[in-house]
Amino acid sequence: DQQVKQNSPSLSVQEGRISILNCDYTNSMFDYFLWYKKYPAEGPTFLISISSIKDKNEDGRFTVFLNKSAKHLSLHIVPSQPGDSAVYFCAAKHSGGSNYKLTFGKGTLLTVNP
């Protein structure tokens, strides 16, 4: 049973426009959420995170929004650039005894067209 869901396997946007990647979760114990970016033949790299006590975190062109009541988070990239083309994984960590573990979604392939 997937606890972190990324329902869009792929997304295609034009350069300069906004990219919105979505993620839903089911476990109320999750208290920290992260986005990772993965290029082909490379390992994932950390992009941005948000604590459950916040509803927004911004880092340059990247903003993550958290809606706890809806158990939903989204990653906004503005403006999108061709170099942003990659697979984006949503991940969550919970506050219980297994707080070392991350639960990942299946990822969304973002393609930014020039």
Place this chain on the structure above:
Amino acid sequence: EADIYQTPRYLVIGTGKKITLECSQTMGHDKMYWYQQDPGMELHLIHYSYGVNSTEKGDLSSESTVSRIRTEHFPLTLESARPSHTSQYLCASSPQANTGELFFGEGSRLTVL
């Protein structure tokens, strides 16, 4: 610049062979992890370690084993490879402060014929 290294990057091997995937990090991180990922799927934790001589199984059952004799080294071993072991194996580490941020290696893609 990656400070966590995995070898080999790619390995094609026959059924029944023993393989070891190497993972080393130079960041002095106490926590290390092995994740398994199939194409289009989520990463699944198969092993983790809090520190030297500490290893635990992850969420996904795996026939592989790990060891942590030195802080910087966390190898994964399959005693007898099978086609079902074909996958990408990602090693990661994190500092003691548990923000959830992991530093990943580039991965080892294993194909068992």
